[in-house]
Amino acid sequence: MTSFALHLLRHGAPVLPGRLMGHTDGEPTAEGIAACAAQAADLGAAHLVSSDLLRARAAAEAIGTPILDPRWRELDFGAWDGLAPDRVDPDALAGFWADPDANPPPGGERWSELVARVSAALGALAPAPTLAVTHGGAIRAALHLLCGFEQHQLWALDLPYGVLVSLRVWPGARPTAQIMGLYP
Structure with missing residues:
Protein backbone atom coordinates (compact mmCIF):
# COMPACT_ATOMS: atom_id res chain seq x y z
CA MET A 1 0.00 0.00 0.00
CA THR A 2 1.13 3.53 -0.73
CA SER A 3 2.47 5.64 2.11
CA PHE A 4 1.15 9.08 3.04
CA ALA A 5 2.26 12.08 5.06
CA LEU A 6 0.71 12.57 8.48
CA HIS A 7 1.45 15.79 10.29
CA LEU A 8 0.66 15.94 14.01
CA LEU A 9 0.42 19.50 15.31
CA ARG A 10 0.12 20.17 19.02
CA HIS A 11 -2.24 23.01 19.80
CA GLY A 12 -0.76 26.40 20.67
CA ALA A 13 -0.29 27.74 24.17
CA PRO A 14 -3.44 27.87 26.27
CA VAL A 15 -4.34 30.90 28.37
CA LEU A 16 -3.48 28.81 31.46
CA PRO A 17 -0.28 26.91 30.52
CA GLY A 18 1.50 24.34 32.66
CA ARG A 19 -1.62 22.54 33.86
CA LEU A 20 -2.89 19.00 33.42
CA MET A 21 -5.51 20.22 30.95
CA GLY A 22 -6.78 16.83 29.79
CA HIS A 23 -10.41 17.22 28.77
CA THR A 24 -10.70 20.69 30.31
CA ASP A 25 -11.79 22.91 27.45
CA GLY A 26 -9.22 25.66 28.00
CA GLU A 27 -9.00 28.71 25.80
CA PRO A 28 -5.94 29.13 23.55
CA THR A 29 -3.96 32.34 23.22
CA ALA A 30 -4.08 34.33 19.98
CA GLU A 31 -0.31 33.86 19.72
CA GLY A 32 -0.71 30.10 20.11
CA ILE A 33 -3.29 29.98 17.31
CA ALA A 34 -1.05 32.08 15.05
CA ALA A 35 1.96 29.84 15.76
CA CYS A 36 -0.03 26.77 14.73
CA ALA A 37 -1.27 28.44 11.53
CA ALA A 38 2.33 29.33 10.66
CA GLN A 39 3.48 25.73 11.23
CA ALA A 40 0.78 24.44 8.88
CA ALA A 41 1.21 27.06 6.16
CA ASP A 42 3.10 24.98 3.58
CA LEU A 43 2.15 21.41 4.44
CA GLY A 44 -0.22 20.81 1.53
CA ALA A 45 -2.45 18.52 3.57
CA ALA A 46 -5.50 17.19 1.74
CA HIS A 47 -7.32 16.47 5.02
CA LEU A 48 -7.55 18.43 8.26
CA VAL A 49 -8.74 16.72 11.44
CA SER A 50 -8.76 18.08 14.95
CA SER A 51 -9.56 17.32 18.53
CA ASP A 52 -12.89 18.90 19.38
CA LEU A 53 -11.42 20.69 22.42
CA LEU A 54 -11.21 24.46 21.96
CA ARG A 55 -7.43 24.81 22.29
CA ALA A 56 -6.94 22.47 19.31
CA ARG A 57 -10.13 23.32 17.40
CA ALA A 58 -9.38 27.06 17.33
CA ALA A 59 -5.97 26.43 15.78
CA ALA A 60 -7.44 24.01 13.24
CA GLU A 61 -10.15 26.51 12.28
CA ALA A 62 -7.44 29.15 11.69
CA ILE A 63 -5.85 26.70 9.22
CA GLY A 64 -8.99 25.50 7.40
CA THR A 65 -12.23 23.62 7.93
CA PRO A 66 -11.42 20.66 10.17
CA ILE A 67 -13.26 17.44 10.77
CA LEU A 68 -13.65 17.37 14.56
CA ASP A 69 -12.87 14.02 16.13
CA PRO A 70 -12.93 13.57 19.93
CA ARG A 71 -10.64 10.54 19.59
CA TRP A 72 -7.79 13.06 19.12
CA ARG A 73 -8.41 14.55 22.61
CA GLU A 74 -5.79 14.66 25.34
CA LEU A 75 -5.66 12.00 28.05
CA ASP A 76 -8.50 12.51 30.53
CA PHE A 77 -6.87 13.51 33.82
CA GLY A 78 -10.11 12.98 35.78
CA ALA A 79 -9.95 14.66 39.21
CA TRP A 80 -6.63 16.26 38.25
CA ASP A 81 -8.02 17.88 35.09
CA GLY A 82 -7.21 21.58 34.98
CA LEU A 83 -4.87 21.48 37.99
CA ALA A 84 -1.26 22.62 38.12
CA PRO A 85 0.96 19.61 38.89
CA ASP A 86 1.96 21.09 42.27
CA ARG A 87 -1.72 20.84 43.32
CA VAL A 88 -1.71 17.04 42.87
CA ASP A 89 -0.46 14.58 45.50
CA PRO A 90 3.22 14.15 44.52
CA ASP A 91 3.27 10.40 45.19
CA ALA A 92 0.17 9.83 43.07
CA LEU A 93 1.56 11.97 40.27
CA ALA A 94 4.91 10.15 40.41
CA GLY A 95 3.05 6.84 40.21
CA PHE A 96 1.18 8.06 37.16
CA TRP A 97 4.36 9.20 35.35
CA ALA A 98 6.07 5.89 36.23
CA ASP A 99 3.17 3.72 35.02
CA PRO A 100 0.11 5.58 33.69
CA ASP A 101 -1.73 2.35 32.99
CA ALA A 102 -1.43 0.98 36.51
CA ASN A 103 -1.79 4.40 38.19
CA PRO A 104 -4.29 6.49 36.22
CA PRO A 105 -5.55 9.76 37.65
CA PRO A 106 -8.59 9.31 39.94
CA GLY A 107 -11.61 9.09 37.65
CA GLY A 108 -9.32 9.56 34.65
CA GLU A 109 -8.13 7.56 31.70
CA PRO A 129 -1.63 13.89 3.24
CA THR A 130 -3.29 14.73 6.56
CA LEU A 131 -2.84 17.30 9.31
CA ALA A 132 -4.17 16.41 12.76
CA VAL A 133 -4.32 19.24 15.31
CA THR A 134 -4.19 17.52 18.65
CA HIS A 135 -2.51 17.29 22.06
CA GLY A 136 0.79 16.11 23.51
CA GLY A 137 -0.62 12.86 24.89
CA ALA A 138 -2.33 11.95 21.63
CA ILE A 139 0.88 12.65 19.68
CA ARG A 140 2.79 10.38 22.06
CA ALA A 141 0.15 7.67 21.64
CA ALA A 142 0.43 7.95 17.83
CA LEU A 143 4.23 7.65 18.02
CA HIS A 144 3.83 4.59 20.24
CA LEU A 145 1.47 2.97 17.75
CA LEU A 146 3.20 3.93 14.52
CA CYS A 147 6.89 3.98 15.47
CA GLY A 148 7.00 1.48 18.32
CA PHE A 149 8.22 3.83 21.05
CA GLU A 150 7.63 2.48 24.53
CA GLN A 151 5.57 4.63 26.86
CA HIS A 152 8.53 5.47 29.14
CA GLN A 153 10.57 6.62 26.12
CA LEU A 154 7.81 9.00 25.07
CA TRP A 155 8.06 11.02 28.30
CA ALA A 156 11.60 11.91 27.18
CA LEU A 157 10.21 13.74 24.14
CA ASP A 158 9.70 17.47 24.62
CA LEU A 159 6.56 18.36 22.68
CA PRO A 160 6.08 22.08 23.28
CA TYR A 161 2.93 23.95 22.33
CA GLY A 162 2.78 24.38 18.55
CA VAL A 163 5.27 21.58 17.77
CA LEU A 164 4.81 19.80 14.44
CA VAL A 165 5.73 16.12 14.09
CA SER A 166 5.74 14.94 10.47
CA LEU A 167 5.52 11.24 9.68
CA ARG A 168 5.51 9.02 6.60
CA VAL A 169 2.84 6.38 7.32
CA TRP A 170 2.47 2.97 5.71
CA PRO A 171 -1.12 1.88 6.39
CA GLY A 172 -2.20 -1.69 6.84
CA ALA A 173 -3.32 -4.14 9.48
CA ARG A 174 -0.45 -2.86 11.64
CA PRO A 175 0.50 0.57 10.29
CA THR A 176 4.06 1.78 10.65
CA ALA A 177 5.71 5.15 10.23
CA GLN A 178 8.97 6.97 9.95
CA ILE A 179 9.53 10.39 11.50
CA MET A 180 10.32 12.87 8.72
CA GLY A 181 10.70 15.91 10.94
CA LEU A 182 10.08 17.52 14.29
CA TYR A 183 9.58 21.27 14.12
CA PRO A 184 9.36 23.21 17.39
Missing part, protein backbone atom coordinates in the same frame (compact mmCIF):
# COMPACT_ATOMS: atom_id res chain seq x y z
CA ARG A 110 -5.48 4.87 31.53
CA TRP A 111 -2.64 5.17 28.99
CA SER A 112 -3.99 2.07 27.20
CA GLU A 113 -7.40 3.77 26.79
CA LEU A 114 -5.76 6.81 25.19
CA VAL A 115 -3.77 4.51 22.90
CA ALA A 116 -6.96 2.66 21.87
CA ARG A 117 -8.71 5.96 21.07
CA VAL A 118 -5.82 7.26 19.00
CA SER A 119 -5.50 3.89 17.25
CA ALA A 120 -9.13 4.17 16.15
CA ALA A 121 -8.55 7.76 15.00
CA LEU A 122 -5.50 6.69 12.98
CA GLY A 123 -7.47 3.82 11.44
CA ALA A 124 -10.13 6.26 10.26
CA LEU A 125 -7.68 8.43 8.29
CA ALA A 126 -7.76 8.37 4.52
CA PRO A 127 -4.36 7.45 3.04
CA ALA A 128 -3.70 11.01 1.86
Whole structure:
Protein backbone atom coordinates (compact mmCIF):
# COMPACT_ATOMS: atom_id res chain seq x y z
CA MET A 1 0.00 0.00 0.00
CA THR A 2 1.13 3.53 -0.73
CA SER A 3 2.47 5.64 2.11
CA PHE A 4 1.15 9.08 3.04
CA ALA A 5 2.26 12.08 5.06
CA LEU A 6 0.71 12.57 8.48
CA HIS A 7 1.45 15.79 10.29
CA LEU A 8 0.66 15.94 14.01
CA LEU A 9 0.42 19.50 15.31
CA ARG A 10 0.12 20.17 19.02
CA HIS A 11 -2.24 23.01 19.80
CA GLY A 12 -0.76 26.40 20.67
CA ALA A 13 -0.29 27.74 24.17
CA PRO A 14 -3.44 27.87 26.27
CA VAL A 15 -4.34 30.90 28.37
CA LEU A 16 -3.48 28.81 31.46
CA PRO A 17 -0.28 26.91 30.52
CA GLY A 18 1.50 24.34 32.66
CA ARG A 19 -1.62 22.54 33.86
CA LEU A 20 -2.89 19.00 33.42
CA MET A 21 -5.51 20.22 30.95
CA GLY A 22 -6.78 16.83 29.79
CA HIS A 23 -10.41 17.22 28.77
CA THR A 24 -10.70 20.69 30.31
CA ASP A 25 -11.79 22.91 27.45
CA GLY A 26 -9.22 25.66 28.00
CA GLU A 27 -9.00 28.71 25.80
CA PRO A 28 -5.94 29.13 23.55
CA THR A 29 -3.96 32.34 23.22
CA ALA A 30 -4.08 34.33 19.98
CA GLU A 31 -0.31 33.86 19.72
CA GLY A 32 -0.71 30.10 20.11
CA ILE A 33 -3.29 29.98 17.31
CA ALA A 34 -1.05 32.08 15.05
CA ALA A 35 1.96 29.84 15.76
CA CYS A 36 -0.03 26.77 14.73
CA ALA A 37 -1.27 28.44 11.53
CA ALA A 38 2.33 29.33 10.66
CA GLN A 39 3.48 25.73 11.23
CA ALA A 40 0.78 24.44 8.88
CA ALA A 41 1.21 27.06 6.16
CA ASP A 42 3.10 24.98 3.58
CA LEU A 43 2.15 21.41 4.44
CA GLY A 44 -0.22 20.81 1.53
CA ALA A 45 -2.45 18.52 3.57
CA ALA A 46 -5.50 17.19 1.74
CA HIS A 47 -7.32 16.47 5.02
CA LEU A 48 -7.55 18.43 8.26
CA VAL A 49 -8.74 16.72 11.44
CA SER A 50 -8.76 18.08 14.95
CA SER A 51 -9.56 17.32 18.53
CA ASP A 52 -12.89 18.90 19.38
CA LEU A 53 -11.42 20.69 22.42
CA LEU A 54 -11.21 24.46 21.96
CA ARG A 55 -7.43 24.81 22.29
CA ALA A 56 -6.94 22.47 19.31
CA ARG A 57 -10.13 23.32 17.40
CA ALA A 58 -9.38 27.06 17.33
CA ALA A 59 -5.97 26.43 15.78
CA ALA A 60 -7.44 24.01 13.24
CA GLU A 61 -10.15 26.51 12.28
CA ALA A 62 -7.44 29.15 11.69
CA ILE A 63 -5.85 26.70 9.22
CA GLY A 64 -8.99 25.50 7.40
CA THR A 65 -12.23 23.62 7.93
CA PRO A 66 -11.42 20.66 10.17
CA ILE A 67 -13.26 17.44 10.77
CA LEU A 68 -13.65 17.37 14.56
CA ASP A 69 -12.87 14.02 16.13
CA PRO A 70 -12.93 13.57 19.93
CA ARG A 71 -10.64 10.54 19.59
CA TRP A 72 -7.79 13.06 19.12
CA ARG A 73 -8.41 14.55 22.61
CA GLU A 74 -5.79 14.66 25.34
CA LEU A 75 -5.66 12.00 28.05
CA ASP A 76 -8.50 12.51 30.53
CA PHE A 77 -6.87 13.51 33.82
CA GLY A 78 -10.11 12.98 35.78
CA ALA A 79 -9.95 14.66 39.21
CA TRP A 80 -6.63 16.26 38.25
CA ASP A 81 -8.02 17.88 35.09
CA GLY A 82 -7.21 21.58 34.98
CA LEU A 83 -4.87 21.48 37.99
CA ALA A 84 -1.26 22.62 38.12
CA PRO A 85 0.96 19.61 38.89
CA ASP A 86 1.96 21.09 42.27
CA ARG A 87 -1.72 20.84 43.32
CA VAL A 88 -1.71 17.04 42.87
CA ASP A 89 -0.46 14.58 45.50
CA PRO A 90 3.22 14.15 44.52
CA ASP A 91 3.27 10.40 45.19
CA ALA A 92 0.17 9.83 43.07
CA LEU A 93 1.56 11.97 40.27
CA ALA A 94 4.91 10.15 40.41
CA GLY A 95 3.05 6.84 40.21
CA PHE A 96 1.18 8.06 37.16
CA TRP A 97 4.36 9.20 35.35
CA ALA A 98 6.07 5.89 36.23
CA ASP A 99 3.17 3.72 35.02
CA PRO A 100 0.11 5.58 33.69
CA ASP A 101 -1.73 2.35 32.99
CA ALA A 102 -1.43 0.98 36.51
CA ASN A 103 -1.79 4.40 38.19
CA PRO A 104 -4.29 6.49 36.22
CA PRO A 105 -5.55 9.76 37.65
CA PRO A 106 -8.59 9.31 39.94
CA GLY A 107 -11.61 9.09 37.65
CA GLY A 108 -9.32 9.56 34.65
CA GLU A 109 -8.13 7.56 31.70
CA ARG A 110 -5.48 4.87 31.53
CA TRP A 111 -2.64 5.17 28.99
CA SER A 112 -3.99 2.07 27.20
CA GLU A 113 -7.40 3.77 26.79
CA LEU A 114 -5.76 6.81 25.19
CA VAL A 115 -3.77 4.51 22.90
CA ALA A 116 -6.96 2.66 21.87
CA ARG A 117 -8.71 5.96 21.07
CA VAL A 118 -5.82 7.26 19.00
CA SER A 119 -5.50 3.89 17.25
CA ALA A 120 -9.13 4.17 16.15
CA ALA A 121 -8.55 7.76 15.00
CA LEU A 122 -5.50 6.69 12.98
CA GLY A 123 -7.47 3.82 11.44
CA ALA A 124 -10.13 6.26 10.26
CA LEU A 125 -7.68 8.43 8.29
CA ALA A 126 -7.76 8.37 4.52
CA PRO A 127 -4.36 7.45 3.04
CA ALA A 128 -3.70 11.01 1.86
CA PRO A 129 -1.63 13.89 3.24
CA THR A 130 -3.29 14.73 6.56
CA LEU A 131 -2.84 17.30 9.31
CA ALA A 132 -4.17 16.41 12.76
CA VAL A 133 -4.32 19.24 15.31
CA THR A 134 -4.19 17.52 18.65
CA HIS A 135 -2.51 17.29 22.06
CA GLY A 136 0.79 16.11 23.51
CA GLY A 137 -0.62 12.86 24.89
CA ALA A 138 -2.33 11.95 21.63
CA ILE A 139 0.88 12.65 19.68
CA ARG A 140 2.79 10.38 22.06
CA ALA A 141 0.15 7.67 21.64
CA ALA A 142 0.43 7.95 17.83
CA LEU A 143 4.23 7.65 18.02
CA HIS A 144 3.83 4.59 20.24
CA LEU A 145 1.47 2.97 17.75
CA LEU A 146 3.20 3.93 14.52
CA CYS A 147 6.89 3.98 15.47
CA GLY A 148 7.00 1.48 18.32
CA PHE A 149 8.22 3.83 21.05
CA GLU A 150 7.63 2.48 24.53
CA GLN A 151 5.57 4.63 26.86
CA HIS A 152 8.53 5.47 29.14
CA GLN A 153 10.57 6.62 26.12
CA LEU A 154 7.81 9.00 25.07
CA TRP A 155 8.06 11.02 28.30
CA ALA A 156 11.60 11.91 27.18
CA LEU A 157 10.21 13.74 24.14
CA ASP A 158 9.70 17.47 24.62
CA LEU A 159 6.56 18.36 22.68
CA PRO A 160 6.08 22.08 23.28
CA TYR A 161 2.93 23.95 22.33
CA GLY A 162 2.78 24.38 18.55
CA VAL A 163 5.27 21.58 17.77
CA LEU A 164 4.81 19.80 14.44
CA VAL A 165 5.73 16.12 14.09
CA SER A 166 5.74 14.94 10.47
CA LEU A 167 5.52 11.24 9.68
CA ARG A 168 5.51 9.02 6.60
CA VAL A 169 2.84 6.38 7.32
CA TRP A 170 2.47 2.97 5.71
CA PRO A 171 -1.12 1.88 6.39
CA GLY A 172 -2.20 -1.69 6.84
CA ALA A 173 -3.32 -4.14 9.48
CA ARG A 174 -0.45 -2.86 11.64
CA PRO A 175 0.50 0.57 10.29
CA THR A 176 4.06 1.78 10.65
CA ALA A 177 5.71 5.15 10.23
CA GLN A 178 8.97 6.97 9.95
CA ILE A 179 9.53 10.39 11.50
CA MET A 180 10.32 12.87 8.72
CA GLY A 181 10.70 15.91 10.94
CA LEU A 182 10.08 17.52 14.29
CA TYR A 183 9.58 21.27 14.12
CA PRO A 184 9.36 23.21 17.39
